[in-house]
Amino acid sequence: xxxxxxxxxxxxxxEGENLVLNCSFTDSAIYNLQWFRQDPxxxxxxxxxxxxxxxxxxxxxxxxxxxxxxxxxxLYIAASQPGDSATYLCAVRPDxxxxxxxxxxxxxxxxxxx
Amino acid sequence: EAGxxxxxxxxxxxxxxxxxxxxxxxxxxxxxxxxRQNLGQGPELLIRYENEExxxxxxxxxxxxxxxxxxxxxxxxxxxxxxxxxxxVYLCASSPGTGTDSPLHFGNxxxxxxx
Numbered sequence: 562x563x564x565x566x567x568x569x570x571x572x573x574x575x576e577g578e579n580l581v582l583n584c585s586f587t588d589s590a591i592y593n594l595q596w597f598r599q600d601p602x603x604x605x606x607x608x609x610x611x612x613x614x615x616x617x618x619x620x621x622x623x624x625x626x627x628x629x630x631x632x633x634x635x636l637y638i639a640a641s642q643p644g645d646s647a648t649y650l651c652a653v654r655p656d657x658x659x660x661x662x663x664x665x666x667x668x669x670x671x672x673x674x675x
Numbered sequence: 676e677a678g679x680x681x682x683x684x685x686x687x688x689x690x691x692x693x694x695x696x697x698x699x700x701x702x703x704x705x706x707x708x709x710x711r712q713n714l715g716q717g718p719e720l721l722i723r724y725e726n727e728e729x730x731x732x733x734x735x736x737x738x739x740x741x742x743x744x745x746x747x748x749x750x751x752x753x754x755x756x757x758x759x760x761x762x763x764v765y766l767c768a769s770s771p772g773t774g775t776d777s778p779l780h781f782g783n784x785x786x787x788x789x790x
Contacts, residue, residue, distance in 0.1 A: 665717025
């Protein structure tokens, strides 16, 4: 059974620092992996999606990497800003047919201190 | 483009009472999902619709939960009777389909508190 974990559960950094969020999954047979952002009281917003054949994806100050063989993904945030404060969740999709079996991690709560 | 709309935003009820949540997906999105998110955890799928058809409801506690998506657009999720353990955020999401890169678009959720 696929399990997704995220460490740390919470992270606090001063503004301007570069930081890395970690996501681990137990079954390397995934179709893709997605990073989401969730603001308090809000739904999830998709940030980056990495297909199993890809190693990384970039969007602005965000860079997500994927190492299927080791069951790990990282989300790198450059030059962090207070507006980056939110919970970041990763989700793995095991096959291409549907989102039915997508497994979400518990999230990392990020606080960027001005 | 209008996003996924959910109502109400918050609901507080006593245990054993019924409750209903409503979701209006993005126009043209055929696939609709209901998720439940407990505090400090990621969302867990309850049910998925393809148009009007519920194609995966294996995670839905059918003794007290029910859902419908009439006409393949809006959807309602009902709990009757509610239990203390049902307190959570109920998220609705939609997508254009189940293709390779169909992203999920989430609503802001309904936060249910059962007392």
